[in-house]
Amino acid sequence: xxxxxxxxxxxxxxxxxxxxxxxxxxxxxxxxxxxxxxxxxxxxxxxxxxxxxxxxx
Amino acid sequence: xxxxxxxxxxxxxxxxxxxxxxxxxxxxxxxxxxxxxxxxxxxxxxxxxxxxxxxxxxxxxxxxxxxxxxxxxxxxxxxxxxxxxxxxxxxxxxxxxxxxxxxxxxxxxxxxxxxxxxxxxxxxxxxxxxxxxxxxxxxxxxxxxxxxxxxxxxxxxxxxxxxxxxxxxxxxxxxxxxxxxxxxxxxxxxxxxxxxxxxxxxxxxxxxxxxxxxxxxxxxxxxxxxxxxxxxxxxxxxxxxxxxxxxxxxxxxxxxxxxxxxxxxxxxxxxxxxxxxxxxxxxxxxxxxxxxxxxxxxxxxxxxxxxxxxxxxxxxxxxxxxxxxxxxxxxxxxxxxxxxxxxxxxxxxxxxxxxxxxxxxxxxxxxx
Numbered sequence: 001x002x003x004x005x006x007x008x009x010x011x012x013x014x015x016x017x018x019x020x021x022x023x024x025x026x027x028x029x030x031x032x033x034x035x036x037x038x039x040x041x042x043x044x045x046x047x048x049x050x051x052x053x054x055x056x057x
Numbered sequence: 058x059x060x061x062x063x064x065x066x067x068x069x070x071x072x073x074x075x076x077x078x079x080x081x082x083x084x085x086x087x088x089x090x091x092x093x094x095x096x097x098x099x100x101x102x103x104x105x106x107x108x109x110x111x112x113x114x115x116x117x118x119x120x121x122x123x124x125x126x127x128x129x130x131x132x133x134x135x136x137x138x139x140x141x142x143x144x145x146x147x148x149x150x151x152x153x154x155x156x157x158x159x160x161x162x163x164x165x166x167x168x169x170x171x172x173x174x175x176x177x178x179x180x181x182x183x184x185x186x187x188x189x190x191x192x193x194x195x196x197x198x199x200x201x202x203x204x205x206x207x208x209x210x211x212x213x214x215x216x217x218x219x220x221x222x223x224x225x226x227x228x229x230x231x232x233x234x235x236x237x238x239x240x241x242x243x244x245x246x247x248x249x250x251x252x253x254x255x256x257x258x259x260x261x262x263x264x265x266x267x268x269x270x271x272x273x274x275x276x277x278x279x280x281x282x283x284x285x286x287x288x289x290x291x292x293x294x295x296x297x298x299x300x301x302x303x304x305x306x307x308x309x310x311x312x313x314x315x316x317x318x319x320x321x322x323x324x325x326x327x328x329x330x331x332x333x334x335x336x337x338x339x340x341x342x343x344x345x346x347x348x349x350x351x352x353x354x355x356x357x358x359x360x361x362x363x364x365x366x367x368x369x370x371x372x373x374x375x376x377x378x379x380x381x382x383x384x385x386x387x388x389x390x391x392x393x394x395x396x397x398x399x400x401x402x403x404x405x406x407x408x409x410x411x412x413x414x415x416x417x418x419x420x421x422x423x424x425x
Binding site (some may be wrong): 031 | 381
């Protein structure tokens with residue numbers, strides 16, 4: 001459901017998460033604690049789930 | 058020659074039942090956005106099963122807690138006279154809600170759009186919630202009005218008398234003189250329609266409470282009956298002690314209001330143009346996307362549908378991912394990192410486009 005993503009922002013590598021929404025849609029969001037999507041991701045991880053690793057680092 | 062002041066709650070027109078707006082509002086009468094359920098940027102007319110907190114029709118969120126897939130949502134064309142759309146909830150099973158279960162539809166109204174109500178002060182204004190509702194079930198239904206942290210809650214009930222028939226309901230609520238009600242770009246007032254809420258989160262209707270509620274005690278559970286339907290439209294929250302006519306808005310006006318919270322770029326062409334920006338690596342380009350409507354805040358996520366690509370006049374490099382760069386973005390512009398497998402020229406400018414895909418779109422969220 002979730003996959004890690006590292007992108008090259010303006011000031012270096014940034015960690016993001018990609019969520020597969022189904023129907024060919026993917027939502028990505030930065031790994032920032034105040035991000036509501038990231039909070040949901042952390043809850044998902046806390047439930048014992050593991051994201052797919054990043055492809056590009 | 059002075060004529061003095063006239064204090065009125067409503068002004069009735071010569072048309073039977075026609076009432077002009079109450080309060081001081083000649084515009085922004087209705088604090089609800091997309092109350093006529095016209096805008097559906099995310100899913101169009103498709104039926105979806107929302108996850109907890111997902112937004113389906115623009116501005117309308119879903120509580121689906123704790124169990125998933127208890128109901129579906131769709132933009133429907135079944136509507137009362139004067140409306141063309143409604144939000145349709147269909148129960149997916151006969152589910153008995155537990156004490157702490159929460160199944161609802163809700164809308165958070167931004168604090169800027171409720172600041173004049175004066176809630177949390179002695180000058181709190183009375184408001185009236187009105188809506189058209191239709192269900193395959195009859196009986197007492199419920200909902201709640203609450204603040205951002207759930208410390209002020211006003212459960213309400215209404216009765217659906219006839220199955221499968223639209224009925225207009227009106228709830229008048231004395232403004233809350235206590236509590237904290239946000240008045241900036243955060244969550245101002247939450248308007249909730251219960252679809253099945255457990256006893257822990259169901260309270261006595263018609264009074265303000267400090268206990269967090271999501272519906273009223275004794276309300277009918279829509280998710281309790283497999284296949285049960287619940288349509289709602291014409292939702293309006295306005296100042297005053299009576300409901301006035303629905304504030305219709307031009308389509309573009311309503312769309313722009315919605316785009317403050319969710320901005321989707323889509324035009325159905327195979328090569329939609331999204332934005333430009335330089336490659337900062339052979340695998341990454343930083344694309345600037347200009348919002349036509351300033352968003353509520355810097356977007357917190359980007360959603361890509363279909364295939365996108367980076368193009369500089371010759372080869373289209375298929376993107377493998379898109380991500381928003383928060384420290385370079387704002388409510389006015391989003392900077393999107395578009396990632397490809399390889400081949401970009403560092404420093405060259407690329408255009409993010411649809412990659413021969415008419416379904417391609419990109420969307421930004423700054424939802425409450």
